[in-house]
Amino acid sequence: MELFEVPLYDDDFIKMIGRYAINLFVVTILVRVVYYKRSRSKDYLFTFYMLSTVVFFICFTMKKLELELGMAMGLFAIFGVLRYRTDTMPIREMSYLFTVIGLGVINSLANLKVSWLELITANAVLTALPAWLESLPLLRQExxxxxxxxxxxxxxxxxxxxxxxxxxxxxxxxxxxxxxxxxxxxxxxxxxxxxxxxxxxxxxxxxxxxxxxxxxxx
Structure with a gap:
């Protein structure tokens, strides 16, 4: 069935839900178990979850589109014009922000050339490495x-x-x-x-x- 010439359902829907569940699970471990356990700060929890989710769905959706070069350049130009006037984010929180963005991109764009073992390893490393670094006395948050x-x-x-x-x-x-x-x-x-x-x-x-x-x- 179609609505306005757009199919109501295709096989990629199940793939999207499954990949998002994996991404949400990994981000929860990273943010709730690793980050919050050490920082005890709730200021950036909303940002981490929402940004990871937005990046995941943007990348998953864009992967199915065949963008022309002109349109792609236009999208980069729009993002280049944007300015976010917010409080300065600490370096540690910025590192976690880039990590959750990376997880969203990896879990959404991984194709048939990426095995499940490679995908699991990438998620495990990006979760275990911050946990190990946080446990080092030299890098303990102060x-x-x-x-x-x-x-x-x-x-x-x-x-x-x-x-x-x-x-x-x-x-x-x-x-x-x-x-x-x-x-x-x-x-x-x-x-x-x-x-x-x-x-x-x-x-x-x-x-x-x-x-x-x-x-x-x-």
């Missing part, structure tokens, strides 16, 4: 917050442990290290940068603490 601290008597090398314990008790964070910044003797306070690993904090700690990056007085 976040930072800046606070204004008023207990000047604790800002001394001999009382570092007391200062660290006081900051952990007042912020609710498990702090990896701190750096002493600008000391204001007029207002009797000091700027301290707190470094912590998000994946080591409980959900209540990360979401409950309200520390401004511009500095919050403790």
């Amino acid at each position: 976040s930072q917050e800046e606070v204004l601290y008023e207990k000047m008597e604790l800002v001394h090398p001999d009382r570092y442990d007391e200062l660290l314990a006081d900051l952990e008790q007042r912020t609710g964070l498990s702090i990896a290290r701190i750096e002493i910044g600008k000391i204001d003797l007029v207002r009797d306070c000091v700027t301290i940068t707190i470094f912590y690993h998000p994946h080591q904090q409980s959900v209540q700690d990360v979401n409950g603490v309200n520390v401004s990056r511009r500095g919050r007085r403790l």
